[in-house]
């Protein structure tokens with residue numbers, strides 16, 4: 001068994017890239033691995049960070065506001081017996097992203113998993129949408145992913161595969177949305193950003209597969225978080241939302257966290273360039289269930 005990872009220590013030197021499927025080990029799925037989650041002090045990012053920690057990861061919690069929420073998550077992860085640090089950085093700013101990844105590697109050690117989750121909405125009818133609203137959404141939801149993914153790729157390529165830790169050199173998960181597929185009136189900037197994430201993810205997956213860097217996306221449906229409170233906070237809004245969800249319940253952040261653990265694990269070693277829809281069937285055209 002490989003020795004436990006030390007703070008700041010690189011993994012053991014990479015060995016030859018295996019040409020067989022990995023043999024899965026018992027116990028914590030992601031033990032000895034280190035993950036960074038952007039926008040991790042709230043909603044889906046928070047649940048992803050917690051589930052990764054429960055699966056054995058040490059975790060870097062990225063946040064841009066609400067430092068107490070980030071710190072409380074650090075404490076919660078420490079309570080699970082894993083290490084965690086919170087790093088403030090705006091994912092749309094190149095210098096802040098570069099220094100966040102450098103600090104993460106110095107403090108916890110080289111990363112194995114990055115979940116590029118930070119995102120926001122600035123909704124408006126199209127003719128009233130300002131350039132500022134357009135640019136803010138594209139800068140965070142798409143350019144922010146580009147900047148984070150570029151740092152991941154640089155770091156994962158430097159290290160290469162260490163089969164004692166994982167069959168892949170690194171695992172990238174982009175948080176997309178069902179709106180990479182479903183058009184969304186009044187949210188053209190958001191839908192365009194997530195459509196962009198889909199092709200960024202697939203192009204990068206194609207480019208990185210020979211380096212054994214797996215790149216995938218999760219496309220959540222309606223998940224109970226602060227980004228969409230108005231869609232579920234009253235019984236009327238909830239009932240209205242259920243017209244769009246064949247599974248007839250709203251998604252919880254932990255639904256996404258558990259999907260992220262699987263995608264990051266060697267159980268998903270042959271999965272790259274895929275979008276995993278975690279949406280209770282929202283992309284199944286529910287309007288056609290009774291006719292069409």
Ligand code: NAD
Nearest residue numbers: 039042043044064090091117118119177220222223225227
């Ligand atoms: P949320 O508002 O709870 O979380 C978003 C997080 O991103 C927050 O922590 C926020 O501070 C952070 N963030 C925003 N701008 C940032 C920046 N410039 N730099 C760093 N962090 C920044 O909402 P959520 O629902 O948890 O959203 C998380 C992701 O899931 C987003 O990418 C969102 O598009 C996606 N998503 C959510 C749903 C849903 O139903 N909740 C559905 C589909 C996709």
